Amino acid sequence: MRRLRTAIAFAGLVVAAAFWLLTAPDPLPDDALAGLTPDPVRGEQVFWAAGCASCHMAPGAEGEARLQLAGGQRFPSPFGTFLAPNISPDAEHGIGGWTAQDLANAMIRGVSPDGQHYYPVFPYSSYAKAELQDVADLHAFLMTLPPVATPNQPHDVGFPFSVRRSLGGWKTLFYSADWVVDGDLTPEQERGRYLVEALGHCGECHTPRNALGGSDRSRWLAGGPVPAGEGTFPNITPAKLAWSEADIVEYLTSGFTPEYDSAGGHMALVVENTSRLPPEDRAAIAAYLKIVPPVE
Numbered sequence: 001m002r003r004l005r006t007a008i009a010f011a012g013l014v015v016a017a018a019f020w021l022l023t024a025p026d027p028l029p030d031d032a033l034a035g036l037t038p039d040p041v042r043g044e045q046v047f048w049a050a051g052c053a054s055c056h057m058a059p060g061a062e063g064e065a066r067l068q069l070a071g072g073q074r075f076p077s078p079f080g081t082f083l084a085p086n087i088s089p090d091a092e093h094g095i096g097g098w099t100a101q102d103l104a105n106a107m108i109r110g111v112s113p114d115g116q117h118y119y120p121v122f123p124y125s126s127y128a129k130a131e132l133q134d135v136a137d138l139h140a141f142l143m144t145l146p147p148v149a150t151p152n153q154p155h156d157v158g159f160p161f162s163v164r165r166s167l168g169g170w171k172t173l174f175y176s177a178d179w180v181v182d183g184d185l186t187p188e189q190e191r192g193r194y195l196v197e198a199l200g201h202c203g204e205c206h207t208p209r210n211a212l213g214g215s216d217r218s219r220w221l222a223g224g225p226v227p228a229g230e231g232t233f234p235n236i237t238p239a240k241l242a243w244s245e246a247d248i249v250e251y252l253t254s255g256f257t258p259e260y261d262s263a264g265g266h267m268a269l270v271v272e273n274t275s276r277l278p279p280e281d282r283a284a285i286a287a288y289l290k291i292v293p294p295v296e
Contacts, residue, residue, distance in 0.1 A: 026109055027109055028101070038100060040137065043138045048277060049274075052069065054270060054273060077228070087142065098139070120213065126201035179193060192288025195285050253271075
């Protein structure tokens with residue numbers, strides 16, 4: 001009996017050690033951004049393409065107040081309610097003390113400056129495909145914005161989802177830097193893919209998720225339930241989105257649909273972002289959406 005207890009205890013230690021190793025945060029190499037020269041002007045375009053203001057502005061902010069990234073918006077989900085943090089350049093409450101490397105680790109690997117996993121409500125599973133130059137440029141632009149001394153609020157997440165270390169297991173299952181749509185794409189389609197799959201993280205809303213919150217890439221952009229429990233995100237594959245490329249460009253520019261409707265809810269904020277992109281970027285998004293595999 002003593003040997004059995006010893007064997008069970010040893011097996012438990014092995015399992016615990018394996019769990020600890022497999023779920024460890026995996027930041028970028030320390031020299032990942034070496035040799036890059038940040039450009040805050042380019043960083044502003046990355047800012048709008050990545051939709052930073054839509055989530056990190058204060059609730060109800062409008063106009064120039066959208067650039068005061070105080071955080072505080074609430075995002076309910078089946079796993080709890082997540083609150084967007086302050087990402088203004090405030091040194092105490094925001095990210096004023098972050099380096100470009102810190103931002104790259106957060107966006108691309110989902111790892112905080114103190115080595116903790118971020119929850120995937122922060123779309124690092126999409127930003128994983130972002131170019132490091134774009135992250136460096138974005139950091140340079142963020143540091144030009146007004147600092148806001150608004151303290152962060154804790155997420156309202158219960159056990160077991162409150163165990164941050166377990167997110168390493170989630171990443172093992174669902175984190176991927178691979179493109180969803182692959183093959184022989186034109187340069188315009190490749191640019192559109194980058195904007196949709198990486199910076200724009202469109203799949204975070206428009207792709208259905210499994211019980212653990214992982215995206216079902218076999219139904220890419222096919223729509224799904226809103227995590228808050230009310231309504232659905234639409235299917236934007238060619239099976240349901242019959243708009244022409246010109247129609248899509250117009251929607252991303254003005255928010256108006258071919259049916260004379262207009263974007264509402266969070267999508268109105270997305271259009272505010274895409275309307276600030278160069279026309280060729282909106283055309284690239286439209287070109288990409290037309291080659292996405294149709295899903296009924």
